[in-house]
Amino acid sequence: MEGNHVSTKTPPTITTESKNTQGALFFLEQRFNSLFALDLRSLALMRIGVGLVIILDLIIRATSLEAHYSNTGILPLEVLFRYAWNPNYVSVYTMAGSWQIQALIFLLNGICAFCLMVGYRTRLFTFLCWICILSLHNRNPLIQQGGDDLLRLLLFWGMFLPWGYYYSLDAAKISKSELSSNNYVSLAGFAYVCQIFYVYFFSALLKSSPEWNQEYTALYYALNLDQLVTPFGKLLLELGDGLKLMTFMTYYTELILPFFLLVPFFTGYFRLAFVIGMVLFHIGISMTLYVGLFPLINIVSVLGLLPTMVQNRLNSRHDYLYDRAISFYKRQRSKFITWQQLRTYSLKAGEEQEILKNYVPSEKWLTSLFITFCIGYTLLWNIGNLKLPVPPLDNARWVGHLLRIDQFWGMFAPAVFKDDGWFVLLGKTVNGKQLDITNPDGPVTFEKPAVVADFFKDDRWRKYHENILFVNNSHYRLYYCAYLTNQWNARQTDPGNRIPNLQIIYMKEVTKPDYQPSPPVKELLFDCNTVLPDVK
Structure with a gap:
């Protein structure tokens, strides 16, 4: 009968070459495991x-x-x-x-x-x-x-x-x-x-x-x-x-x-x-x-x-x-009967052991x-x-x-920015007073601050200001100007102190090689020349 047929084929012999191949593969596997463990x-x-x-x-x-x-x-x-x-x-x-x-x-x-x-x-x-x-x-x-x-x-x-x-x-x-x-x-x-x-x-x-x-x-x-x-x-x-x-x-x-x-x-x-x-x-x-x-x-x-x-x-x-x-977690957890405990209580001891063995998934x-x-x-x-x-x-x-596995690791690449500077947010109130809304009690000045970085609340704001400097992001400046104006007006109890107009000015300072001085250049990034709605 076919079921009782005994094969007369001889088992394959393991040659020295195949042993070497298996040994090499085993060595590579061990090296990989060691390297990436x-x-x-x-x-x-x-x-x-x-x-x-x-x-x-x-x-x-x-x-x-x-x-x-x-x-x-x-x-x-x-x-x-x-x-x-x-x-x-x-x-x-x-x-x-x-x-x-x-x-x-x-x-x-x-x-x-x-x-x-x-x-x-x-x-x-x-x-x-x-x-x-x-x-x-x-x-x-x-x-x-x-x-x-x-x-x-x-x-x-x-x-x-x-x-x-x-x-x-x-x-x-x-x-x-x-x-x-x-x-x-x-x-x-x-x-x-x-x-x-x-x-x-x-x-x-x-x-x-x-x-x-x-x-x-x-x-x-x-x-x-x-x-x-x-x-x-x-x-x-x-x-x-x-x-x-x-x-x-x-x-x-x-x-x-x-x-x-x-x-x-x-x-x-x-x-x-x-x-x-x-x-x-x-x-x-x-x-x-x-x-x-x-x-x-x-x-x-x-x-x-x-x-x-x-x-x-x-x-x-x-x-x-x-x-x-x-230990603290288990003591607190034992005070309550959770869904997991109810499920555990319904399992037999052998089934619970099987869950433990398979806890580490492949x-x-x-x-x-x-x-x-x-x-x-x-x-x-x-x-x-x-x-x-x-x-x-x-x-x-x-x-x-x-x-979102897209990625770009280009900090200061391909070159470091040479353009630097500081912002001046210049407004004019309904009463006709000109002021810098970041320092409303002081005189308007375009001089370089002692610490330029203090202008930014945190790195998120710094990054935002860096991005709106690019010409292809200039359309965002309107909304920044509107936000600043509305925030200022919302804090004013006197209508005369509100600002219908705000200018975002950037004092651009280019870094030159070998510590050469570089005078700043005044750039008007945005002029909000339309009256924005008052914020109540």
Whole structure:
């Protein structure tokens, strides 16, 4: 019978060549696992940092809630959709134009960020935070900077990372013995490492002007930007030729240090060197330039790369604090019967054990395919930023805009701005008094302020003013002028102190090489020569 047929074929012999091939593949697999393994505890620290940054960012943004996100601010919804909206964008913040609705969404966003930080239903709240932050960034593109792009991308990749398995409320559900190892290797981890590599390597490639890689004068020009420079940065201007050495170090730090993530031997030490180097690099930026949360976001982004040897050194202290927090959480949680407890009580002991064993999910093939696509897509996007032809992206840019995985790491690229200056907001009241609304009690002056950066409430406002200086953004100046006028008039009890007219004047000062003086030039950015409606 056919079922009893015994095959007479001899089993294939394993040749020395095939053994060598298998050995080589096994070696490459081990090298890949070693090179791109991440520590679950490091990912947890990054998750906590991301949650804290989101909360801090929301607090800062909330101080200008009406100005930046409502229809009575600098970018009403009608103007957003007319000039700054991409048809592939989505945003829950565009549901309404009132500041009250925006405040409610801010609050919900903050709750999601807090749940992410403490690791409660981590994957769900990572997704919700990503949706909220994506929506927030799409609502007002004029106040965004590179750190915002990185924060958004950390949340995107975080949806696929197991960054809730330590130092979280979720981790209280499983025993540490269920995790065979703290090392984590997957396509999502590989994507995260690639993303950090892209940030710095492509940032260096985009700095293509001679002042970065030939003359080494980029930091001289950067520290002459009075809108950005800190008091410490002004002191560094006295270094003269020493700034050339600092420019050299800055450029090659971004160009070379990312390759430390790809060294296949002494991986932990090279990765630690990269993390330390980048933390010091961004501390240096924060000490010399006012760039908001940019340095903090970048520091948080590399926490997930801390190697296992570092975590093992810190483990005892981490575990002590974590165990105390979880014990407190369990004591409080035991006072209430939750849906999860009711579900647990309905399970048999054997079924509960099975849930624990399968708590750490593996990537499904469809998820792996999507992550692989995004890795290649973001690589091509960064290559396209170098003005190189990338045909596959021509008809697929909508994907990047929809998911907001579009990115551009071009701070001070290809060259540092040479134009600098300060603003004068000149109004004339109904009574005929001319005044600068930023200093209404003082005389009108066009002299350079002692600290130019003090004009800006925070980095969001600085970035907005930087953007409206560009000619292709000049149409936004009308709405800025209207906002300032209405805000001033709303505060006046005497109708004679209201201003029907406001001029936005920019005192442009061009930085010249070798500390040469440059007299400022007065430029009228906008003249609101029509009577604006009074605000009651």
